[in-house]
Amino acid sequence: MKKRLTERQFQEAIKGLDVGAQTLEIARGVLIDGKPQKEFATALGLSRGAISQAVNRVWAAHDERNLPAGYVRVSAILPEHRAFIVKKWAEDATKKRQHKK
Template sequence: MKKRLTEAQFQACIKDLEVGKQTIEIARAVLVDGKPQAGFVSALGLTRGAVSQAVQRVWAAFEHSNLPQGYERVTAILPEHQAYTVKKWAEEAAKKRGSKA
């Protein structure tokens, strides 16, 4: 799935994000305009990782702000049997929301 945002979604998620102008320009071009990240590597003399990190910072802010009310994103390291149960819960919650996990 390609990560894409509307201009309104983009503006909402960068509102309180403390990043530089270049990060915002790269992220907007990739997430809103659909430009490939590779173009910024050569054009700006950045590494692929730096470009990817710029896009990921904005995308992470979007994901954090785009949770349904009453939901919380969690990250945990669990034994396999517990992780299996949590994954099943996530699938059930996604079905209730009408989306994929």
């Protein structure tokens, strides 16, 4: 699935985000206009990793602001068997949210 945003979603995502104009230009081109990241890497003389990082920075901000009501994002270091259980819970929660749509 290609990551895409509307102009409104993009504007919401970048509110308060501390990034430079070039990062915004790259993210807008990829996320709104659907341009390939490779095009920016070539045009700006940057690595694909740098382009990906710029896009992911804005996408992560969008993703964080759009959690469903009653959900929180967590990050934890757990023993393997407990991590397995938490991953299953995450899969179940995703399935439940998709069925509600």
